[in-house]
Amino acid sequence: SGDAFPIGITTLSYQASDGFQNSVCTFKITVIEYFPTGGSALSCRSQINLAVNADCEAPVGAGLFLLGNNYHCFDDYTVQFQNQFGFQIGPNLSSHIGQTIYAKVTDPATGNTCTTAVNLADNLAPAVTCLDTIVLPCSIPLQELDPDHLGWPQVEENCSGYTLQYSDQYVALACDDTLFNGEYSAYLRRIWLATDQHGNTSQPCRQLVLLRRFTLADLSFPPHYTDLPGQQPSLNCAAADTSPAFTGAPAIDGQPLYPFAAACEFTVQYTDQQIPFCGGGYTVLRTWIVLDDCQNLFANYVQTIKVTDKTPPTISCPGSLSVGTNWANCTAVLQLPAATYSDNCSAVTSSIHSTAGTVNGNLLTNVPIGVHVVTYRAQDACGNESQCQLQLTVYDGSPPSAVCSPSKFVSLTTTGIANINASVFNSGSSDDCGGSLTFQVRRLSDPCDLA
Structure with a gap:
C-alpha cells in the first residue's frame, strides 16, 4: 500500500x-x-x-x-x-x-x-484571489471605482511580504452593444499582480466591474427650496449657495448627473430665471433638461429655489445716559446719540422710542425727572426687526430762584437778642420743579458793616 x-x-x-x-x-x-x-x-x-x-x-x-x-x-x-x-x-x-x-x-x-x-x-509566487464581478450604477463617480471603495483582493504568500499593483482597462459600450445585450454603459477590467520580496510574481487576477445603463424613468430630480410643506427650507440671503452642488441635480441611485454624467449616456443642462424679492432676496426658477442619448428622448423639470432675508439687522445701542433738567420747566431736552446698524441683505430703517417725553428723530424733549428706557429699533426691507435699549436718568439740574426782602426791622428782647426764622426773608423764592424749599440765612461777616 x-x-x-x-x-x-x-x-x-x-x-x-x-x-x-x-x-x-x-x-x-x-x-x-x-x-x-x-x-x-x-x-x-x-x-x-x-x-x-x-x-x-x-x-x-x-x-x-x-x-x-x-x-x-x-x-x-x-x-x-x-x-x-x-x-x-x-x-x-x-x-x-x-x-x-x-x-x-x-x-x-x-x-x-x-x-x-x-x-x-x-520559488513560489503569491496567489491572488479577486473579488466577484461587481455591478454599479453608471452614475457612480470614477474616483469611487478605486480599491478603497470597491475592495482589495485576497493574497496568499508563503514567506515574505509582497507588493500589490493593478492596471485598469475602461471600456465604454455602445448603445446597441451586443456583448452584454445593451444592459451596461461601460465596464472596467482590473488586472491584479502581486510580487513577493524574492521577485516571484503571481498569475494575473482579473476583476470585472459592470456599470449598469439607465433610462429617463430611473431619474430623480432635486427638491424645491420654498418653505412649503414637504419641501426644503428657503435659503438665507446672507449666505445663499444656489449652485447645483448645494441645491442638487438630476440623479440616478442618489448619484448626481451634473456636472458630469460619468458613464451614463445622458446630457444634462439647466437654465436659470431670477425673480427679485424683498430686500436682497430673490427666487430662482431652474429648468433642467436631461437628454437620453441612446433613446433620443428628453425630460425637463423646473426647480424652485427661494432666497429670503431671514436674519434681522444687527444693532448696538449707546451706553446709559444721565442728564439734568432745563431751567424753565423741570424737563430735560437732549439729542440722543445714534445706534449702529447693519444688515447682510438690505437697507435698514430705524426708529427711537422712549417711555417718557416726546421723540422727534434723535431729539427727545419734555422728559421728566426719573429713570426711563429708550428703545432703538431697526427693521430691514423684509420686515425682520431687532432692538436694543439704554437707560436714561433725568435729574433736577437747575437751582431754585431766590428772592429776598430788601430789609427787615426786628425788635430786640430785653436780653438784647432777636431770633428770626430764615423764611421771614423770603419774598417769592421758587423752583422750576416745585416742592418745598429749604431756607438758610447767614449773617454778614461784620455785623456792624452797614455798607
Whole structure:
C-alpha cells in the first residue's frame, strides 16, 4: 500500500467476509536496519539548491545531503545549519532565503560529519484571489471605482511580504452593444499582480466591474427650496449657495448627473430665471433638461429655489445716559446719540422710542425727572426687526430762584437778642420743579458793616 514500516517486526492482519463467516489472515514483516560496510565516514554533496514549500519550510533530512547509500537509516543522523561564519542558525530558515547557508550532517555514534553548501530559495509566487464581478450604477463617480471603495483582493504568500499593483482597462459600450445585450454603459477590467520580496510574481487576477445603463424613468430630480410643506427650507440671503452642488441635480441611485454624467449616456443642462424679492432676496426658477442619448428622448423639470432675508439687522445701542433738567420747566431736552446698524441683505430703517417725553428723530424733549428706557429699533426691507435699549436718568439740574426782602426791622428782647426764622426773608423764592424749599440765612461777616 506504500506505507513505511519501522525497523523491527510489524504484524499485519487482514479480514475478509462473504456474508456468512469471516476469514482472517495474519503475517509479519521484519525490517532489518542496514549497517554500512567499509567504514563509517560521511560524504556530503558539495552544494545543492533548496526551495521552501508553501509553508515556507524546507526538508532537512540527512538523505538530502549525503552522497551514496552506504549509511544507517537517515533518521539516525542529525542535521544542523550554519551561516557563513560558522554560527548555528534555525530552525526557522525563512530569514535566510536568498543566501547560501551550510548544512552539517553528524553521525552521533561516531562523531563523523560532513557539510553541504545550501542555496536557499523561495520559488513560489503569491496567489491572488479577486473579488466577484461587481455591478454599479453608471452614475457612480470614477474616483469611487478605486480599491478603497470597491475592495482589495485576497493574497496568499508563503514567506515574505509582497507588493500589490493593478492596471485598469475602461471600456465604454455602445448603445446597441451586443456583448452584454445593451444592459451596461461601460465596464472596467482590473488586472491584479502581486510580487513577493524574492521577485516571484503571481498569475494575473482579473476583476470585472459592470456599470449598469439607465433610462429617463430611473431619474430623480432635486427638491424645491420654498418653505412649503414637504419641501426644503428657503435659503438665507446672507449666505445663499444656489449652485447645483448645494441645491442638487438630476440623479440616478442618489448619484448626481451634473456636472458630469460619468458613464451614463445622458446630457444634462439647466437654465436659470431670477425673480427679485424683498430686500436682497430673490427666487430662482431652474429648468433642467436631461437628454437620453441612446433613446433620443428628453425630460425637463423646473426647480424652485427661494432666497429670503431671514436674519434681522444687527444693532448696538449707546451706553446709559444721565442728564439734568432745563431751567424753565423741570424737563430735560437732549439729542440722543445714534445706534449702529447693519444688515447682510438690505437697507435698514430705524426708529427711537422712549417711555417718557416726546421723540422727534434723535431729539427727545419734555422728559421728566426719573429713570426711563429708550428703545432703538431697526427693521430691514423684509420686515425682520431687532432692538436694543439704554437707560436714561433725568435729574433736577437747575437751582431754585431766590428772592429776598430788601430789609427787615426786628425788635430786640430785653436780653438784647432777636431770633428770626430764615423764611421771614423770603419774598417769592421758587423752583422750576416745585416742592418745598429749604431756607438758610447767614449773617454778614461784620455785623456792624452797614455798607
